[in-house]
Amino acid sequence: MIIRKAVTEDWPRIWPFFDQIVAQGRTYAYPLGLTRQTGRSWWMEPSPSHVVVAVDPGPDGDERVLGSAKMGPNRPGRGAHVATASFMVDPGAQGQGVGRALGEYLLTWARAGGYHGIQFNAVVETNTGAVALWRALGFEIIGTVPEAFDHAELGLVGLHVMYHRLS
Numbered sequence: 001m002i003i004r005k006a007v008t009e010d011w012p013r014i015w016p017f018f019d020q021i022v023a024q025g026r027t028y029a030y031p032l033g034l035t036r037q038t039g040r041s042w043w044m045e046p047s048p049s050h051v052v053v054a055v056d057p058g059p060d061g062d063e064r065v066l067g068s069a070k071m072g073p074n075r076p077g078r079g080a081h082v083a084t085a086s087f088m089v090d091p092g093a094q095g096q097g098v099g100r101a102l103g104e105y106l107l108t109w110a111r112a113g114g115y116h117g118i119q120f121n122a123v124v125e126t127n128t129g130a131v132a133l134w135r136a137l138g139f140e141i142i143g144t145v146p147e148a149f150d151h152a153e154l155g156l157v158g159l160h161v162m163y164h165r166l167s
């Protein structure tokens, strides 16, 4: 697996799992009813955001996109020294280390960019796999906004703000 900068042509291969993950209603509060066209700007953000894909190069160069992450300043101007990020791994490729590799990539990228820390604004508290992964990478839960996420199966659940200080 390699992680590289995403290009425009990657979006049609990200979209199917982006759509599936949003439709599951367990992890992300993107607008409902996005299409491949309208969903694109929610993930393929321009600079200063940095969007990457984790790909399996395949035996004959026939790349498969396993997951994607976007990262950038959490706020503009006087908040731009803190980074944020979002992650999606194709459900068919989850549990194989792709998310951890993307998380480690984020830490390296943010350190290289001189960021002071990384803030995750909205980690669904019932997303225990993600919470465990972020904790393992050094993030802590700063607080939890109660009932801030309308989970498709569980109803109103909390959103964690998680933070990793880098300097």
Ligand SMILES: CC(C)(COP(=O)(O)OP(=O)(O)OC[C@H]1O[C@@H](n2cnc3c(N)ncnc32)[C@H](O)[C@@H]1OP(=O)(O)O)[C@@H](O)C(=O)NCCC(=O)NCCS
Binding pocket: 021, 027, 087, 088, 089, 090, 093, 094, 095, 096, 097, 098, 099, 100, 101, 122, 123, 124, 127, 128, 129, 130, 132, 133, 136
């Ligand atoms: C969260 C997500 C990015 C993780 O990616 P992944 O490729 O499935 O995760 P990995 O295979 O790298 O596993 C990472 C670690 O989490 C652990 N883990 C996975 N599920 C877990 C669970 N339910 N409880 C505890 N640990 C868990 C794994 O054991 C692994 O630990 P290790 O690296 O020490 O072996 C991915 O599942 C995903 O895209 N989910 C849907 C969208 C989402 O939740 N995004 C993040 C929002 S904050």
